[in-house]
Amino acid sequence: MQSISRRGFVISAATAAAAFGLDGPLEFMTPAFAQKADKGFVKFKVGDIEVIQMYDGTWEKAHDPGFVKNASLDDVKTALKAGGLTDAHVPIPFTVTAVRIKGKLVLFDSGTGAQLAPTAGLITKNEVMKAAGIDPAKVETIIVTHFHPDHISGLMAKDTNAPIFPNATIYVPASEYKFWNDPTTTAGAAKRIQAVFPTWKNIKQFEGDKEVVPGVKAIATNGHTPGHTSYQMGSGSRQLIVLGDVTNIPALFVRNPSWHAVFDADGPMAEANRRKMFDRVIADKATVTGYHYGLPGAGKIKKDGKGYVFEPVKVA
Numbered sequence: 001m002q003s004i005s006r007r008g009f010v011i012s013a014a015t016a017a018a019a020f021g022l023d024g025p026l027e028f029m030t031p032a033f034a035q036k037a038d039k040g041f042v043k044f045k046v047g048d049i050e051v052i053q054m055y056d057g058t059w060e061k062a063h064d065p066g067f068v069k070n071a072s073l074d075d076v077k078t079a080l081k082a083g084g085l086t087d088a089h090v091p092i093p094f095t096v097t098a099v100r101i102k103g104k105l106v107l108f109d110s111g112t113g114a115q116l117a118p119t120a121g122l123i124t125k126n127e128v129m130k131a132a133g134i135d136p137a138k139v140e141t142i143i144v145t146h147f148h149p150d151h152i153s154g155l156m157a158k159d160t161n162a163p164i165f166p167n168a169t170i171y172v173p174a175s176e177y178k179f180w181n182d183p184t185t186t187a188g189a190a191k192r193i194q195a196v197f198p199t200w201k202n203i204k205q206f207e208g209d210k211e212v213v214p215g216v217k218a219i220a221t222n223g224h225t226p227g228h229t230s231y232q233m234g235s236g237s238r239q240l241i242v243l244g245d246v247t248n249i250p251a252l253f254v255r256n257p258s259w260h261a262v263f264d265a266d267g268p269m270a271e272a273n274r275r276k277m278f279d280r281v282i283a284d285k286a287t288v289t290g291y292h293y294g295l296p297g298a299g300k301i302k303k304d305g306k307g308y309v310f311e312p313v314k315v316a
């Protein structure tokens with residue numbers, strides 16, 4: 001399940017489910033979809049917004065009883081199995097959303113840059129972007145959800161920290177920027193951020209819920225990190241919401257919205273914003289993308305008992 005190969009699809013649906021972190025039915029795994037996913041990306045439209053989902057790989061996270069603060073390891077394993085996933089580890093995929101909106105290409109976050117897990121970094125290593133028709137040198141707009149390393153490492157070269165997208169303006173939530181650039185913040189990638197971002201002239205901070213670039217509006221969804229932000233495009237059911245890390249993998253955290261992953265800096269705030277956002281996208285019938293939802297990594301959220309369920313889009 002480390003690589004996306006066509007064989008993976010024909011061998012077993014469970015293998016594919018594990019590779020893609022899906023918790024929904026697999027009937028959309030048509031041969032055409034498999035062929036597209038084989039290249040590490042899928043494209044579809046929401047209204048007149050073209051969405052390109054690019055798969056960066058999956059981190060096979062070793063089990064850790066502290067991973068979900070308020071659920072046992074047994075509960076986690078049971079939920080993984082119920083979602084059709086392996087319970088040998090927690091499979092956490094990384095998926096970058098790009099859109100073409102109002103004639104502009106916009107990237108949300110950047111992938112792991114092949115710097116985190118040996119089983120991730122496909123966007124950088126295997127030229128998934130070029131296959132999807134995106135030349136990193138020509139990317140002009142990147143919008144960041146938050147500064148965890150799995151979301152921003154793809155902005156910087158491994159050893160030199162040189163910009164991977166030299167011609168892009170990188171839009172970041174001001175509250176997120178301030179938190180990570182505070183010298184008293186030492187967690188995660190703080191040191192690297194503090195060494196690199198203040199020297200980059202192409203980073204633009206924005207405050208609050210505003211239109212960041214034409215057609216793309218910020219929605220503060222703090223909790224996962226102090227400045228975590230989601231993004232909304234279009235309207236009504238022709239609406240796309242880039243959730244970022246409002247939840248981690250659906251099989252665990254869409255199903256169980258009250259579960260607090262150790263990655264959530266403020267669990268109760270993250271949960272409150274998660275519920276608020278899910279109820280909003282259900283009411284609007286909006287399509288969402290989640291950074292840790294695998295491929296296609298986009299679909300609808302539906303209510304299901306005490307929790308929710310994620311139904312992936314069907315890509316013909």
Ligand SMILES: [Zn+2]
Nearest residue numbers: 148150245291
């Ligand atoms: Zn993340």
